[in-house]
Amino acid sequence: MKSSLDFEQIDRFKEDLDKCTKCGFCMSYCPVYQEERVESSVARGKIMLIRALLDGELEATDEMAEQLNRCTLCMTCAENCPAGTNVPSVIAAARADKVRLKGLSFPYSIIYRWLLPRRRLFGYVVRLASWFQGIFLPKTEGSIRHLSFFLSALGKGRHIPQIAHKFLRQSVPEINSPPAGVEVKYTVGYFTGCMTDFVFPELGEKIINFLTRNGVEVVVPRGQGCCGAPVFLGAGDFDTGRKMADVNVKAFKELDYIITDCATCASAMKDYIKYLADNEERKREYAEFAGKIKDITEFLVDMVKLPPSAYRVAGEFKGKTVTWHEPCHLGRYLGVKEQPRKILQSIPDINYIEMPDADRCCGMAGTFSIYFYDLSRKIADKKVASIKSTGADIVVTDCPGCQIQLIDSTTRHGMPQKVMHIMELFE
Amino acid sequence: MLNSKHIDQLRRIVGKENILTSKEELLVYSYDATNMWQHLPEVVVLPSNVEQISAILKLANENLIPVTPRGGGTNVSGGSIPIKGGIVLCTTRMDRIIDINKTNLNARVEPGVVLQDFQAALAEEGLFFPPDPQSFSGCTMGGVVAENSAGPSCLKYGVAKQYVLGLEVVLADGTTMKLGGLTPKNRTGYELSMLFTGSEGTLGVISKITLRMLPAPKATRTIVAVISDVAVAGETVTEIIASSVLPSKVEFVDNWTFEKFRGLLPDEILDKSQVILLIQVDGLPETVDAETQQVVALCKSRAGEVRVAEDQAETDRYWQARAAHFSDISSRAHTIINEDICVPRDKIAEFIKLGQESAKKYDVPISFAGHVGDGNFHPVVLTDSRDKEHYQRSLKCVEEIIEIALSLGGVLSGEHGIGLEKQRFLKKAMDPAAIEIMKKIKDVLDPNHILNPGKIWEETSDEE
Known part of the structure; x- marks a missing residue:
């Protein structure tokens, strides 16, 4: 029998574990269950596995890890659970305890412990991967992928844009002031995230231009790193995650607002306090940090309160039909549901159409899509059907992770839709 | 019993992607939505067609391996728990x-x-x-x-x-x-x-x-009535139906699960009430209008608050709150004993009154909810199986409540079935001759007793 010490992280979420009454409502909401139709996919099954782990009935084996990892952490079960069970929290905690007990397996130990926390080096490795992407094409058989896939998943094999020739941090200054004559209403820090930095730097430039034009001074702190989501939420490495959190807290210390264009980064950073605060000082710092974070659409609608006329649609997108994919991390984690829709509905130059199940998970879920690429694709196929049914010309979203998944899946289906970040619509 | 040769044969029947054998995969088929029961299967198969089901059963029958059929596993009487081990035959992949x-x-x-x-x-x-x-x-x-x-x-x-x-x-x-x-x-x-x-x-x-x-009915409308007293709620229902309105639903939720209605109904009324009635009428729009007025008038004389849902969103919120009842009440105690009796409609108020008296006598908390319009109640006793003394009192209370229902001309289970959970009451609730006939039918159709063994009636020692 394991002592409770072995599962100190799970223990912190014991209340969530105890709440589940096994009613099985989660079956109707779980995107993984809907593909697999096995009980181990769904929240109820995962809760029962973790309970068995705590009771000593089952052990922290690789099979157990595989079962628990087969979750996109989309939070749909938690949002709809009549008993209020939050399974994603327990799963994230269980991953952390597994890492503490067994360590990270190679090659993830290299990537998570060593590479992701070193922002510059990570950039070089990503670049290197982009050169070797022909060699590292993803294979779709089997469920566990390794280093080559991890890096090539960012490359050509998945029908995504190439790694940028010039990263965002190399092309914009640290302080970006509004043009002469425009009054400074806010000064914000811009957390660029890995995807915008390495893959979509032009999005970052657009956001900076948009904000400065509308009276927001944008600081891009050079000290910022990866948000840590793949490390502490995906892989359960809380120790490394904590180091990454501290780096970001320090980088944005002097700023009152932190703007993000990636819902995953924003929610992961807001969750530092939930998972990583191991002492009073960190609790205080992480709470303060979380309070500053605003998604870009949330900031524009709730704080800057821009009029519809400020959203000047770029010429090439005028008159187009646009639909919206709501990222899990935006809607269910951050509670930002109305703001992007308000923007889209208010612009006269586009025709906005809501897709069915706009808030359904796209199946990307970061490292989930690397471990379970086939499953991830099947979940994406449902999203693709929703997109198709709208007949839209453009799909916009607010998470570069979702964006990569949507580009990959629409391309796979030979669909004409252009996939973009919502902020790319504008001049 | 089941051995590795059988597993190989099953694998050949359903294909390797439709058979589950690891400890982790088996554990998650050891339960359903019933509170207290759990038993591990030895293998889980997920057939894709009728030919595979037939081959699985033939193999099981020839080798005397128990087979527990299962769908979503949401049963609340233990019906889908593989209490004898063996094979769980799960149909979730036959979903066309x-x-x-x-x-x-x-x-x-x-x-x-x-x-x-x-x-x-x-x-x-x-x-x-x-x-x-x-x-x-x-x-x-x-x-x-x-x-x-x-x-x-x-x-x-x-x-x-x-x-x-x-x-x-x-x-x-x-x-x-x-x-x-x-x-x-x-x-x-x-x-x-x-x-x-x-x-x-x-x-x-x-x-x-x-x-x-x-x-599908052309129109539906939901009426919500918040009533201070349980017995008055029972009388209200009896009166609505006696007035020649047949609503499509009349649901009853007691104040154990009011939380889900907070924000939808005024707190000051909820705080001093015991029951929420949710009533839905449906049919042609004109009929729905007339029946709504009639129901509202009947409720108004007794309820602290009567609401007619104005749109679909409001309607959905009420019914979602109702649907959450089972899960909500389950989360209030370590162990719940959830019953499913059904009494004739004109005995509703009496049943509730006697049920409450019984709970008081045994000093255990009890919640009533259910499809009160057809007399089908889910009395739930909240207990903790780890506290032996409390749990025993709760069992006694439940037994008494079932006896009350039977004495009022009611039945043991309105909709959940007998499964494992209600076997111990079957003899009281069913004619012994009828139980014997059930067993004979079982012998004809499943002479080796491989199908969902251990369910419905208590096994005598020679059956085990």
Whole structure:
């Protein structure tokens, strides 16, 4: 029998574990269950596995890890659970305890412990991967992928844009002031995230231009790193995650607002306090940090309160039909549901159409899509059907992770839709 | 019993991606939505078609391996728990809606179709399948038939058996049998489809279902009444129905689960009330208007607050709060004992009164909720199985409540079935001669007792 010490992280979420009454409502909401139709996919099954782990009935084996990892952490079960069970929290905690007990397996130990926390080096490795992407094409058989896939998943094999020739941090200054004559209403820090930095730097430039034009001074702190989501939420490495959190807290210390264009980064950073605060000082710092974070659409609608006329649609997108994919991390984690829709509905130059199940998970879920690429694709196929049914010309979203998944899946289906970040619509 | 050779044979039947054998995969088929029971299977198979079901059963029958059929595993009487180990035969991958015929008002489905998905597909055609167990979001059609499921709408529209036109069933020896047909009338021989409807998986495995549909009502409206006293709520229901209005649903929630209604109804009224009645009327718009007025007038004389939901969003919120009841009450205690009695409608108020007295006598908390319009109640005793003394008192209270229901002319189970949970009461609730006949039918259809063994009646030592 394991002592409770072995599962100190799970223990912190014991209340969530105890709440589940096994009613099985989660079956109707779980995107993984809907593909697999096995009980181990769904929240109820995962809760029962973790309970068995705590009771000593089952052990922290690789099979157990595989079962628990087969979750996109989309939070749909938690949002709809009549008993209020939050399974994603327990799963994230269980991953952390597994890492503490067994360590990270190679090659993830290299990537998570060593590479992701070193922002510059990570950039070089990503670049290197982009050169070797022909060699590292993803294979779709089997469920566990390794280093080559991890890096090539960012490359050509998945029908995504190439790694940028010039990263965002190399092309914009640290302080970006509004043009002469425009009054400074806010000064914000811009957390660029890995995807915008390495893959979509032009999005970052657009956001900076948009904000400065509308009276927001944008600081891009050079000290910022990866948000840590793949490390502490995906892989359960809380120790490394904590180091990454501290780096970001320090980088944005002097700023009152932190703007993000990636819902995953924003929610992961807001969750530092939930998972990583191991002492009073960190609790205080992480709470303060979380309070500053605003998604870009949330900031524009709730704080800057821009009029519809400020959203000047770029010429090439005028008159187009646009639909919206709501990222899990935006809607269910951050509670930002109305703001992007308000923007889209208010612009006269586009025709906005809501897709069915706009808030359904796209199946990307970061490292989930690397471990379970086939499953991830099947979940994406449902999203693709929703997109198709709208007949839209453009799909916009607010998470570069979702964006990569949507580009990959629409391309796979030979669909004409252009996939973009919502902020790319504008001049 | 089951050995590795059998596992290999099963793997050949269903394919390697449809058989589960690891400890982790087995653990998650050891339970259903019932509170106290759990037992590990030795293997789980997920067949894709009727031929595979037949081959699995033939193998199991020849080797005397227990087989527990399972769908979504949302059963609340322990029916889908593999209490004897062996094989769990899970139908969730047979999830095709074969066809929906609007002219014939019927539909054919595989057993693994989720009820909610089926309802959604029917709604697109303007059709309606009334049974609506509150597990609709996870339960499967095979279970709906095998458990003869019901739910709120059954007050006006009846339970699952009233909609079964035909079944394809695989018997314990692997024989596939087609029963009934596509037509609403069929007087050909015995009503064998009814034998399998409500059989709790003990007589055969349902592999295809033909169901009768109804056109969806053109209009519906939800009325909510908050009532200070439980007995008054019971009288209100009796009076509504006596006034010649037959609502499609009349649901009852007591103040144990008011939390889900906070924000929807005024706190000051909820704080001094014991019951929320949710009433739905449906039909043609004119009928709905008239019946709504009538129900509102009847409720107003007794309720602290009466509301008519103004739009679909408000309506959905009330019904979601109702659907959350079971889970909500389950989360209030370590152990709950959830009963499912049904009493004649004119005995509702009396039943509640006596039930409350019994709970007081045994000093245990009790919650009443359910489909009060048809007298089907789910009294829930909240206890903790780790506290032996409290748990024993709770069991005694439950026993007394069941006796009260039976003495008022009621039945042991309105819709959950007997499974494991209610076996100990069966002898009190059913004519001994009828129990004997059930056993004889079982012997004819499943002589080796491989199908869902250990369910419905308590086994005597020679049966084990």
